[in-house]
Amino acid sequence: MLVSSLPSELLEEIMELLDKQDLLACALVCQALLGRCRRHLFQNKLExxxxxxxxxxxxxxxxxxxxxxxxxxxxxxxxxxxxxxxxxxxxxxxxxxxxxxxxxxxxxxxxxxxxxxxxxxxxxxxxxxxxxxxxxxxxxxxxxxxxxxxxxxxxxxxxxxxxxxxxxxxxxxxxxxxxxxxxxxxxxxxxxxxxxxxxxxxxxxxxxxxxxxxxxTTLALPLLRVDVDDDDDIISIREALEKMGQTLRKLVVPFSQEFDSQFDPEMLRALDLSRFSNLQALIINDVSEFYNLEDGQGQTARLVGFVTQLQASTLEEISISLPASSYSGLESWALFDAHFASHRFPSLRRMTLEDPRQDKGFFRTALPKLFASGVLRVLDAVPVQFVAEDSK
Structure with a gap:
């Protein structure tokens, strides 16, 4: 059977199954498939x-x-x-x-x-x-x-x-x-x-x-630090974020336990989540090289206090990556649980909590309302993920 006689849809499905080496070999031996192979190589960024x-x-x-x-x-x-x-x-x-x-x-x-x-x-x-x-x-x-x-x-x-x-x-x-x-x-x-x-x-x-x-509509910020001698940078960033309050849809914020300035008052004013009234996705990543295991209560209180500023009823997705062992404050997690299990977020569809140390049991204990409501379920994945279902 000639390749040219095969249905185009079938050829496309076959191409999707081939890896880079297969596509290169196919392009060499079959002139009729040369164009398709090249297109899949480049469009799928295999080449x-x-x-x-x-x-x-x-x-x-x-x-x-x-x-x-x-x-x-x-x-x-x-x-x-x-x-x-x-x-x-x-x-x-x-x-x-x-x-x-x-x-x-x-x-x-x-x-x-x-x-x-x-x-x-x-x-x-x-x-x-x-x-x-x-x-x-x-x-x-x-x-x-x-x-x-x-x-x-x-x-x-x-x-x-x-x-x-x-x-x-x-x-x-x-x-x-x-x-x-x-x-x-x-x-x-x-x-x-x-x-x-x-x-x-x-x-x-x-x-x-x-x-x-x-x-x-989408902004990924760097790890911000407050310079005690010159806070012009953070003030400029705060002023810019204030002007994006109505239009920003996705915000990515990294933070580190190694810098106390992450929760400096000027920093918190700059990253005031309450101003983003139409936010749809929030992604927070702990990028610490070394984790503080001795101040779990304080770390959790600061993080939860920061995140629960968020009031946007348009919120659809939250993703937080952190080691549970460094954020062990159950009282603060209870506030997080109550805040996001409430009906103030009718559009929330997905919540992912990633723990690089894979402490499944901690989040089951820390977020009882979210589990009891059926909003969260545990996926067998690495890192551990809790995904909010469309069940509100």
Whole structure:
């Protein structure tokens, strides 16, 4: 039987079952399935084009070739650019070729650059970063090396070079001094932002100045700390969050037991959950490297006091990841239990409590009302999960 005679739906189901090696082999031995194999490889991110100094010239030659048929299938690119590499200039001139890849929707970009007046245009406003007009997801790791006189890195200008971006993640900034303002406009459809510590203040201020904060529906904050000598950063973040109270739908907040400032009054004002009246999802992760096993009562009281500020009747999902052994205050968990078992949250559909130490019994004891009402059930999974059912 010829492959071409098989139903298209059957072929698609078969492709979904194949792993990367199977798809590559299939593409080699069956010309009729070449296009399907390539599409599944790239769309399912089994194959990501990686651009680094050692291969950037060869990649340019391939894309430039009239015989290249890969272009329409490439969906994701991971690029690493280092200012000290001898091939770095190729990144500047490759943008017109990259625009021949209309299916690219995701770019992960690791940039190391010596920031000064002669490099900012090539790295932040022109060249490589202008080659992705259709990218919707931008993931950045940046190292900005600086010498005197200090020239702030115009990170906002770089982001503005991606007009179709809707999902921005700035995972890391090193040696960073970011420009405090920019005339560049944020991507018009940008609505999901995940920020590392050094990016939070300048990016939120930029979005605010551009009148864009109201368009942000998903925000992942970094681990925030209060500087006792200079609290301008936390005040700026608080002012930005106040302007997002009506529009934010999903909030991700990490915290650490290693920093007392996590529950500093100024911090709590900045992260006042009561202002988010239309929030649908709250995700809280304890990212502590070392857990405090001696102050379980206090840790629990502070955490529960923070979370139970939430009053949004629109809430659909809560996810909290923490070690139960460090949050042993049953009285505080009783308040949590009563708060979220009440009818003030008619839309709540899912609650996940993750314990990396897998202490199942603790949460059964700590949350009796939620269990008794049938709202929560225990899944046999790692880590332990309690999932709220649609039973209200």
């Amino acid at each position: 990501v084009i990686e651009l680094v100094p050692r291969n950037i010239s060869r990649f340019a030659q391939v894309i430039r070739s009239p015989h290249c048929t890969l272009g329409p299938y490439i969906c994701s690119i991971y690029a690493r650019r280092y200012y000290w590499a001898s091939e770095d200039s190729v990144f500047t001139f490759i943008a017109p070729l990259l625009r021949r890849l209309p299916a690219v929707r995701s770019l992960r970009f690791r940039l190391q650059v010596l920031v000064n007046g002669t490099t900012v245009d090539d790295h932040f406003r022109q060249g490589f970063v202008t080659g992705f007009p259709h990218v919707t997801r931008l993931h950045l790791h940046c190292t900005f090396e600086q010498v005197r006189p200090i020239y702030p890195a115009p990170l906002q200008d770089l982001i503005a070079c991606f007009p179709a971006c809707v999902d921005l993640e700035i995972e890391s900034l090193s040696n960073a001094r970011i420009a405090s303002s920019s005339n560049a406009r944020p991507p018009p459809e940008l609505h999901s932002v995940s920020l590392c510590q050094d990016a939070a203040k300048p990016i939120l201020i930029w979005l605010d100045a551009a009148g864009h904060l109201g368009k942000i």
